Amino acid sequence: MKSRSFHTIVRGADIALAVLTLLASASFASEKSRRVEEEKRQSLSETETRILKTQRTFYIDYGGWAEYRYDDYCDDDNDSSLADQIDFVNSLDMRFWMKAVLRPPANASYKNVHYVYVRMKELFSQTYATDKEWKNKQESPIVEYAYAVIDLNPLWIQAGRHYLSIGRGLAYSDVNDGMQAFLTLGDWRLKGLAARTLPRQHNIDLSVPESSDGSRRFFYACEGAYRGIPDHNFYSFFVIQKDKSGRNTQDGQAEYDYNSQYLGLGGHGDIIPNLHYLAEVIRETGTSRVFPSAEKADIDALAGIFELAYDADVYSHPRLSCRYAFGSGDKDRISVTDTVDGNTSGTDRNFLYFGYIDTGYALAPRLSNLHFLKGLLSCAPLEQWRPFRNVTVTTSWYWYFKDRAGGGITDTEATESEGYIGHEMDFEVAWQIVSDLSCTVQYGHFFTGDAFPETARDDEDYFSASVILTF
Numbered sequence: 001m002k003s004r005s006f007h008t009i010v011r012g013a014d015i016a017l018a019v020l021t022l023l024a025s026a027s028f029a030s031e032k033s034r035r036v037e038e039e040k041r042q043s044l045s046e047t048e049t050r051i052l053k054t055q056r057t058f059y060i061d062y063g064g065w066a067e068y069r070y071d072d073y074c075d076d077d078n079d080s081s082l083a084d085q086i087d088f089v090n091s092l093d094m095r096f097w098m099k100a101v102l103r104p105p106a107n108a109s110y111k112n113v114h115y116v117y118v119r120m121k122e123l124f125s126q127t128y129a130t131d132k133e134w135k136n137k138q139e140s141p142i143v144e145y146a147y148a149v150i151d152l153n154p155l156w157i158q159a160g161r162h163y164l165s166i167g168r169g170l171a172y173s174d175v176n177d178g179m180q181a182f183l184t185l186g187d188w189r190l191k192g193l194a195a196r197t198l199p200r201q202h203n204i205d206l207s208v209p210e211s212s213d214g215s216r217r218f219f220y221a222c223e224g225a226y227r228g229i230p231d232h233n234f235y236s237f238f239v240i241q242k243d244k245s246g247r248n249t250q251d252g253q254a255e256y257d258y259n260s261q262y263l264g265l266g267g268h269g270d271i272i273p274n275l276h277y278l279a280e281v282i283r284e285t286g287t288s289r290v291f292p293s294a295e296k297a298d299i300d301a302l303a304g305i306f307e308l309a310y311d312a313d314v315y316s317h318p319r320l321s322c323r324y325a326f327g328s329g330d331k332d333r334i335s336v337t338d339t340v341d342g343n344t345s346g347t348d349r350n351f352l353y354f355g356y357i358d359t360g361y362a363l364a365p366r367l368s369n370l371h372f373l374k375g376l377l378s379c380a381p382l383e384q385w386r387p388f389r390n391v392t393v394t395t396s397w398y399w400y401f402k403d404r405a406g407g408g409i410t411d412t413e414a415t416e417s418e419g420y421i422g423h424e425m426d427f428e429v430a431w432q433i434v435s436d437l438s439c440t441v442q443y444g445h446f447f448t449g450d451a452f453p454e455t456a457r458d459d460e461d462y463f464s465a466s467v468i469l470t471f
Helices: 006-021 031-044
Strands: 058-074 086-102 114-129 134-152 155-166 172-185 188-196 217-226 232-243 259-272 275-289 296-311 319-327 370-379 391-402 420-434 437-448 460-470
Touching: 031 058, 031 086, 031 460, 155 188, 155 217, 172 217
Parallel strands: none
Antiparallel strands: 058 086, 058 460, 086 114, 114 134, 134 155, 155 172, 172 188, 188 217, 217 232, 232 259, 259 275, 275 296, 296 319, 319 370, 370 391, 391 420, 420 437, 437 460
């Protein structure tokens, strides 16, 4: 049996610590940066789906998107006596896209539309860090998306670099290289995909030596959805994740591979008009590595999302929702993502996923060894005043608890064997000024709970302001 050397273990831990301190420097290095990227993706999604009103059988559509953003972090280590690793960040994010569409003539009996979509990304940022100096960074233009869609009704194929997801996007969702296909048969819709992580995409396991150089993970998934009941949609899915990155290590002997499978069941729809529900339950199995022996351990983990939302048909059109979500934890784990400081014995019950769920602005924990309850109120308070009718105000409250009190969570400061992590209040004001210009202000304040030691029990704040221009 292969085992890690002490040098490898120490080096892996050092790398993990170094990467964790660079909160805003790596794509998807934290749930905060993943949330920001998800918001940008949603803002840009219309560019992928829109079809111009034209009779031409072939045309090219193109445009640009630019966001200036200011992010301020305060006491993200929950200790006001220590200087923050990141104080604030200014960034300018620019994306340019092009879409070439081939559509049937107006008098054709078929309606198949094929297209190619390409999007480039360039990011400039200024970070004010602990050493009280500005650190400038420019990411060279990269190909963010590049894919083709072939419509063979009732079969639909998409291949290239694009956003892929299964179910609610918790088990798996990301921008990867791969292919997915949809097949519609009456009330049934079938979906299958195969994908791999991008070149040099950061590894979720930061203890793997040179984890920032790339992650070689492969995903295979299938999903079936039934829409035969009016106002309801039920589905099930299965995801296989194969890890080839853990063997690409410096000493050639260490074992970091994490291979997992996810079986999910879910549904969403309307209970009565304006009252919506969604639910999803996921069982995770597979194998991980025990630390530090490198023996294989079975994975047996669970996760779930449940939500009720009500859209009131009154002035300001308020939306009220309540969400409960959980991901099981392992009492042996300090880190919920890494092999080093991970499971030390027996079955690994930590839910480790490769997708996304919104868990707030300030604490922003992963849904591993975590239960949270979220209440949300959103409305358009000035909808009768034409200049401000598109102003939306949202407030959210979160309550966080550990699944296993002795285990760790994403925030490594929560070291006490206590279940209550804390609670958070978030506020957002978003204004769609005109069709091509919008601005958003977000603020989150996290109140620490008993899971944090007295030396790291200071509250945490997050603030951001952004302006988006499309052209």
